[in-house]
Amino acid sequence: MSLPLGGHRLRALLAALALRTARKSRLADPIVAQLAEMAAPVVLLAGDPRRAVRIxxxxxxxxxxxxxxxxxxxxxxxxETLARAELGSRGYEEEYEAGRALTPDQVAELLELPDRAPVSGS
Structure with missing residues (x-):
């Protein structure tokens, strides 16, 4: 399904809300992880592979x-395959390493996409 960028931003914001709600509800980490992973493709489709990899x-x-x-x-x-194609192996690995230490709150912040997602390589 192809959505305008605004549609992806809305879905990402809803995912951020779900992630924050899950943490406040003290859901188990694997469930919070599933919620975040479900948001990663939305961020990728919005044109931000760096954020998607970090998430x-x-x-x-x-x-x-x-x-x-x-x-x-x-x-x-x-x-991973799509992001590596955009970022290259080195760029992918750098973003992956940067994302490993993020907290759920930080991931929720990443899901608050800017009006325009950055173009690859920027």
């Missing part, structure tokens, strides 16, 4: 021994 990396650290289901794993691989 995916952060969510991966919150799983703490809870492996992804096959559909979740497939989606994570798809995001």
């Amino acid at each position: 995916l990396a952060a969510a991966g650290t919150w799983r703490v021994g809870c492996v992804r289901s096959v559909p979740e794993w497939n989606e994570a691989r798809r995001i």
Whole structure:
């Protein structure tokens, strides 16, 4: 489904709200991770692979021994493949490493996309 950038921004904002609500409700980290991972493709489609990779990396650290289901794993691989194509392997690895230490609140902030997502390489 192709949405105008505003549609992706709205979906990302809703994901940020869901993530914040999950944390306030004290849901388990793997559930919070799933919510964040579901938002990563929206951010990628909005044209911001850097944020998408950081979100995916952060969510991966919150799983703490809870492996992804096959559909979740497939989606994570798809995001990785598309982001690597945009950022290159080195750029992808840098963003992934930067995202690993992010908290759910910081990821929620990342989901508050600017009016225009940055163009790749900027």
